[in-house]
Amino acid sequence: MNDLNDLKLSRRDLLKTGAAAAGAAAGATIPSVAMAQAGAPAQPVNPPPTSAKTTLRVNGKRQELNVDTRTTLLDALREHLKLTGTKKGCDQGQCGACTVIVNGRRINSCLSLAIMHDGDEVTTIEGLGNPARLHPMQAAFVKHDGYQCGYCTPGQICSAVSVIEEIRAGIPSHVSPDLNVKPLLSVDEIRERMSGNICRCGAYSNILDAITEVAGVPSAGGKA
Amino acid sequence: MKAFTYERARTPAEAAAAAERHPGSRFIAGGTNLLDLMKLEIETPPHLIDVNGLKLDKIEPVEGGGLRIGALVRNTDLASDARVRRDYGVLSRALLAGASQQLRNKATTSGNLLQRTRCPYFYDTNLPCNKRVPGSGCSAIGGYTRNHAIVGHSEACIATHPSDMAVAMQLLDAGVETVRANGSTRVIPIADFYRLPGNTPHIENNLMPGELITGVVLPRPLGGFHTYRKIRDRSSYAFALVSVAAVVQKDGSGRVALGGAAHKPWRVPAADAALPRGARATVDTLLAGAKTTSENAYKVPLIERTLSSVLADAKKA
Numbered sequence: 425m426n427d428l429n430d431l432k433l434s435r436r437d438l439l440k441t442g443a444a445a446a447g448a449a450a451g452a453t454i455p456s457v458a459m460a461q462a463g464a465p466a467q468p469v470n471p472p473p474t475s476a477k478t479t480l481r482v483n484g485k486r487q488e489l490n491v492d493t494r495t496t497l498l499d500a501l502r503e504h505l506k507l508t509g510t511k512k513g514c515d516q517g518q519c520g521a522c523t524v525i526v527n528g529r530r531i532n533s534c535l536s537l538a539i540m541h542d543g544d545e546v547t548t549i550e551g552l553g554n555p556a557r558l559h560p561m562q563a564a565f566v567k568h569d570g571y572q573c574g575y576c577t578p579g580q581i582c583s584a585v586s587v588i589e590e591i592r593a594g595i596p597s598h599v600s601p602d603l604n605v606k607p608l609l610s611v612d613e614i615r616e617r618m619s620g621n622i623c624r625c626g627a628y629s630n631i632l633d634a635i636t637e638v639a640g641v642p643s644a645g646g647k648a
Numbered sequence: 649m650k651a652f653t654y655e656r657a658r659t660p661a662e663a664a665a666a667a668e669r670h671p672g673s674r675f676i677a678g679g680t681n682l683l684d685l686m687k688l689e690i691e692t693p694p695h696l697i698d699v700n701g702l703k704l705d706k707i708e709p710v711e712g713g714g715l716r717i718g719a720l721v722r723n724t725d726l727a728s729d730a731r732v733r734r735d736y737g738v739l740s741r742a743l744l745a746g747a748s749q750q751l752r753n754k755a756t757t758s759g760n761l762l763q764r765t766r767c768p769y770f771y772d773t774n775l776p777c778n779k780r781v782p783g784s785g786c787s788a789i790g791g792y793t794r795n796h797a798i799v800g801h802s803e804a805c806i807a808t809h810p811s812d813m814a815v816a817m818q819l820l821d822a823g824v825e826t827v828r829a830n831g832s833t834r835v836i837p838i839a840d841f842y843r844l845p846g847n848t849p850h851i852e853n854n855l856m857p858g859e860l861i862t863g864v865v866l867p868r869p870l871g872g873f874h875t876y877r878k879i880r881d882r883s884s885y886a887f888a889l890v891s892v893a894a895v896v897q898k899d900g901s902g903r904v905a906l907g908g909a910a911h912k913p914w915r916v917p918a919a920d921a922a923l924p925r926g927a928r929a930t931v932d933t934l935l936a937g938a939k940t941t942s943e944n945a946y947k948v949p950l951i952e953r954t955l956s957s958v959l960a961d962a963k964k965a
Contacts, residue, residue: 468672470650470694493696494649496683516684517751529724529753535680536754539654540698583750590749595728598744598884603733619884620748 478542482507483551491538498522500538501548509549509578513622520621523579524548530586532620549578552585561585564634572625580621584635587617591639609639650692656701660827660862663699667858668829670695675860677720678754680747681763688773690780704862707731713868716825719758719861723813724749726757736866737874738893742816745878748885758861761814761824761841764852765807765911766887767796778804779849793941795889798948800910801939805849809842809912810887816876818913819893819905823865829858835865842912849911872897873962877954878907890947892954896962900924906934906951927956 473492480487482505489504498515501507501524510533513521517535524533525547553559558566561584571577591609599616600607607613614635623631636642653670657663667673673695676682685691704718707729715736717726726732727743747755764770769787770777776785788796788806796806823835842853855861873896880886891907902923905915919933931952938948 468670468694470692471653473651474653476654493652493654516687517680520748520750523750530750531754532680532750535683535751537654537676537679537683540676540679540700586749595724596733596740596744597749598741600744603737603740616884617749620750 476539478539480538480541480544480546482546483548489538493537493539495538496534497524497526497536497538497541497546498533501533501546504538507548507550511575511578513576513579518622519576519579520583521576521579523582523621525582525586528589530583547582549581552581559585561634561638564638565631568630568634568637569627570631570634571623571627576621576623576625580618580623580631583618583621584631584638587614587635588639590617609641611636611641614639614641649686650689650694652694652696654696654698656698658701660699660702660704660860661829661831663697663702664827664829664831664858664860666695666697667860670697671857673697675699677756677759678722678751679759680751680755681759685764688771690771690773699860702862710865715866717757717864717866719756719825719863721757723747723752723755723757723760726813727752735869736816736820738819738876738895739813739816739866741874741876742812742878742891742893745876745888745891746812757813757864760811761817761861761864762853763809763811763814766810767807768792770807779807779845779852782848782850792943794943795887795908796941796944797910798940798944799914799935799938800844800912802845802847802849804847805845805911807845807849807911808908809910811913812876812878812888812891812907814838814842815891815893815905815907815913817864818915819895819903820866820870822867824861825863825865826855826859827862828856828860833862838913839915845911852911870895870897870903872902873965875958875961877958879950879954890951890954892951892958894955894958894962896923896959902962904930904934904955909935909947909951923959927952927959931955 475490476493477490487505489500491500498512501510510524511521513519515534517532522532522534523530526544553562561581565581591607591613594606596603596607597613597616599612657666672693674693676696677699704720706718707721708716710716723743727740733740767788769775770779775787778786786805797808817838822838824841825835827833843851876893878888878891880888888908893905894902896902903920905913916934919930922930922933935948
């Protein structure tokens with residue numbers, strides 16, 4: 425009988441093993457796909473993995489990278505620069521966990537290639553503040569308990585900081601009542617603008633309290 | 649994701665020429681739709697041509713009172729432009745009803761026009777889909793069809809077009825400016841830009857292979873009351889079940905276009921003429937020949953009620 429103590433795999437190793445197995449299974453299906461397409465016009469062939477150089481400025485620091493062209497900005501940050509504060513949630517632009525600020529605008533770093541950001545200024549959660557000197561939005565999330573598991577929090581905070589700037593810059597939203605009037609810093613505006621950040625734990629009302637406090641908006645109480 | 653080579657184009661003509669040199673290549677701008685599809689290997693381009701450096705990011709007036717929107721103008725910048733907000737409110741509203749702020753910050757005008765369907769069967773590479781693998785069959789027909797097309801669809805495909813922006817562009821009679829590898833340019837009226845699925849649902853528009861969109865031209869402003877009413881399963885960050893774009897004048901005349909109804913933004917000129925007679929008459933013309941399933945038949949009365957509400961708002965405005 426196997427002794428569970430012999431199982432030395434860390435959770436990360438186990439995930440890697442699983443991914444390798446899945447890769448092998450996917451590889452095994454290729455010949456049948458090729459057979460199915462025999463007789464069809466020749467499809468363009470994908471090249472072998474190709475790498476390219478790109479230089480980013482991340483949290484004020486210049487970073488030269490040589491990465492596989494397929495590397496997303498998210499993977500470059502996490503796997504190459506070891507800035508693991510930015511999280512990978514859905515990896516398809518639906519959850520917002522990977523939100524970072526590029527050239528002053530928040531984007532989903534999972535839906536962008538690292539090599540497309542040559543020369544760009546990237547701010548991640550690590551660049552907003554640190555445990556010794558929290559950004560006011562980080563402090564407000566702590567104060568208002570704006571999370572439960574915390575996985576979506578770096579993305580929520582990068583978005584929250586951007587939301588306040590976007591409203592101040594006069595960028596309208598779906599809930600702005602009049603397109604020709606500057607949008608207000610209001611609870612409704614903040615809620616709408618945060619919709620690209622999903623919190624599976626459902627900490628939304630506390631997240632809203634944190635943002636409204638930093639924005640100087642009267643309490644969100646009862647509106648959540 | 650399949651491996652690919654990558655280049656940055658410096659001029660539109662250079663980009664179009666590169667596309668001709670690399671069969672199967674794709675232009676990439678915001679990447680918010682293409683990269684998603686590449687991760688799933690629904691799109692497997694061997695070569696990407698980055699067009700972000702083409703400087704097509706300006707909104708400028710054109711002779712006769714319209715606006716030219718550069719292909720690379722981000723959705724946020726288009727929705728926020730003071731002239732668009734004042735004179736083309738329906739376009740601003742449609743953009744703001746789509747996606748999230750993070751995506752709008754990255755997504756471009758041309759990329760939005762070329763968004764591919766969100767049909768779940770197109771996305772599921774385990775199942776046949778004529779749009780993904782021509783000739784393989786349609787898994788949506790006979791499947792779960794709540795979000796599928798009710799008009800203009802075929803035996804090969806019942807997918808809908810996902811863009812909100814494109815519905816407003818259709819309403820405004822926008823023109824799509826392009827360049828080809830040989831340097832020739834043309835303007836495709838948006839009414840001729842998209843295709844119905846027919847037997848070739850994998851061909852979604854009338855661009856030639858390698859043809860690059862350089863901009864979109866809006867004719868001079870229509871005046872009137874502008875609105876984009878989107879009905880969805882949650883109040884933000886969801887694709888439309890149905891949407892109604894409309895510009896209505898004081899005398900009750902105007903224009904109407906639908907999202908969520910068909911393989912392309914849906915507009916029927918004769919339906920515009922019916923607007924003064926109310927929502928029922930208009931929808932009867934708009935959706936003439938509609939074929940629904942038990943799961944998406946709700947879209948017909950939902951469109952009528954949404955238009956009715958839009959017309960009531962227009963009267964109050």
